[in-house]
Amino acid sequence: MSANQCLKQVHSYQKALKLFANFWVSTQPLKNQLENTVNALNHSAENIDVIFNMLPLRWVNQVEKTSVQSKFAEKIIRYLPGTSHHSHDFQRIASPLSTFLIRHPDVTLEVIGDMSVDESAFPQGQFVRRGYVAFEELPDLIATSWLTLAPLEDNVFNQCKSGLKFWESGLLGVPAICSPIDDISRFKNKGLMLCSTDQEWLAALEQMTDEASYQTACADAEDRALKAVHRKEEQRLQSLGLSEAGSEIVTIKLSEKYARLHHYLMSAWFGPRWPGKLLNPTDTDFKHANFVDEAFGQSQVLIPEPLTNKLGTSLKICDVSIEINTLLKNRATTISLLDKPAKPSTISRKAKKLLRSPREFFRDSKVVKSFRR
Template sequence: MQQTLYISHSKRGKEHFYLDASARYRCIFPCTDTSDRIIKHCVHFKQLKHIRVSDYSTVIFHRPVYSNKLKRLIQHLENQGVNVIADFDDLLFSVEHALESPAYLSGQLSKQQALDMTQNYLKALNLFNKAQVSTEPLKQYIGQCSPKIRTQVTNNRIPAYWSYLSTEHQAHPIDKLKDKVIRYFPGTSHHSANFNSINICLNKILNNNSDIRLEVVGDINIPNDAFPKAQFKQTETVLFDELPALISSSWLTISPLENNIFNQCKSGLKAWESGIFGVPVISSSNPDMERLKCSGLSLTTNINDWEHLILNYKDANNYAASSKAIRQSSAQSVIASDTFKAANSVQLVQILSSNYGPNWLECLYNPTHKLHLKINEQLSQLSQLDNQALITSIDDNITSLNSKFKFHLKNYFEQSSKVRIKRKLLKLKNNPRLFVRDMLKNI
């Protein structure tokens, strides 16, 4: 039987790579797709010593960074007849655009480090004969940087189970007009510059419309006086499986991007993550977003358009039609044939996340994880139960499940804090001036 192995090179490491949105989309989510009947696993590059990589028919290296170990492994796999593929979802390999990368712009890398890192990605890319990328522009840039490589586009998609984690989207769209909350989900602190590009515009909208509120969910730097205090709120990043409740209760979500080549190559995931819940999106235009363009996805390259586009969704008829349109458009970005049944996916996720923590999905598909066999065994048992039996099981064990989830949640945020502290220290080392400037913003 054919088997595919996804290998993440995430800088978060073997313990935390599930926290990396890029690793989730390119390595873990594809494993949920059962439509081709191919067994799929995912691991971190540092876990390879625990498995026989040559047992797989296809091995996909996500964001590979050059090393002698990588070079030897690719040569070995090709000699064994294994199909070896490089995978990129950002413009990390173009030296010409190295200084447009979020890591450099956010101060995590110095100029020389950004250039060196890009060279390492390019050097790694050139070890391969095949590549897959998340967007059409990335395919074009691989063609320019490494013409010999055969490249195909494999768009990002999200598992169907995720869209059932909120019942909020079952409400009538018009109800959203009663509480107009615009939300922005930056994901990482890299997006401070993207958000700040529309600060003045958003401030004007809030000042002129007392019925609109703005909420930023994530760790980005925002000046204390940027928005009217009564209409603005910033919260910490939440668990990925907690996002549906926040997204689906939003009136609108936004995705501002600075106009540069790096951002033109990015995936349009912010569109369908909201769209599957019928929440309209306003975004800076980029090619991958254009795939989903409809009345519920407003795209622009002009910052002066944002006010009109936002206020346009105050109209009840337009909002209802737009909500329906983006829900339909986003369906193409959902993995329809995933591991979980729509009818009981909410209950399955509740049980598995309580028993195994927020990274339960990685445990499920990572054969090197100590919980891999146990979680697969439990999923097999739970999948045989109908929806009512699962609900009864949850009700009977609710105290225990809540206690376990709180324990795993505590560990999750402790791990996240450690990663964040390491990044802060790296910024201090690489760019002390920018580090001090960012710290002063928070005083």
């Protein structure tokens, strides 16, 4: 995007800001930046409130945790950037990572997603690529990791980000090594190592090769990350005086056993992005997804059509056997493997750019640039 086009978008955002008097933001630095912006625009904001990002309770309950001994023995470091636009962030730690892997041939580095990485920078056989993984499938992947990484360039944009990368990892008892940002620093503990220099990153990695230090880090990470769990459903049920035992409402989903069954069931019906279907009224599956979800809350398991010839159309939760649970899990896995986001069309993207700004389109075109040379 050219500087001129960027300025046009900034001005449109500023106009949009003036339409609002109340704001919610997810971090304190973001609040500070917003206050500065609205003041510069001579706009009066009545309230700018910080509501920290959190993870849903199901993130903790739907996955079977891996033992500390198993994670330490496997030693898989995972980097989960979320988008393909973090190559420059990852490049900041490529050198200490490469040095560490050379020193420790028993360690594997796995990068998740379509991010561009120079694989030749790492020892052969110790670098693994894995494609797109849906958000709801990440807990199973993170739970088997030795460590997770979250490097970021030090700039205003990144300093406004939330500490989500630590919570995702720490809740599953997996230590994280991260760049220091304000929001993540709230959770400082032995399972969260904040590093800025190559030497600090390398030292943090080496520290985790000591099994006693690693065990302490796993326990600390999980304990601190629990403070970032969204317990709205749990609190609502408690306020109603409902206990998990004997309740006929949604409380059954609070236990780990039924949280996993709930995840398999919803994924078997609607794929790994089922939580979005529950929340988005414009989704074609919105009503159906909520119907299946509410039935589960009433202890009823509605079976997806491909499995009805084996299981019937519905079951009571108490009648779900290990075999039935496995069938639902396998069906969920099959759908998840087929659920890939559509790659953006280059033609569509360029057509939009041409309509939005013809001058910028032709200025940036390869043909024009070749003539300039």
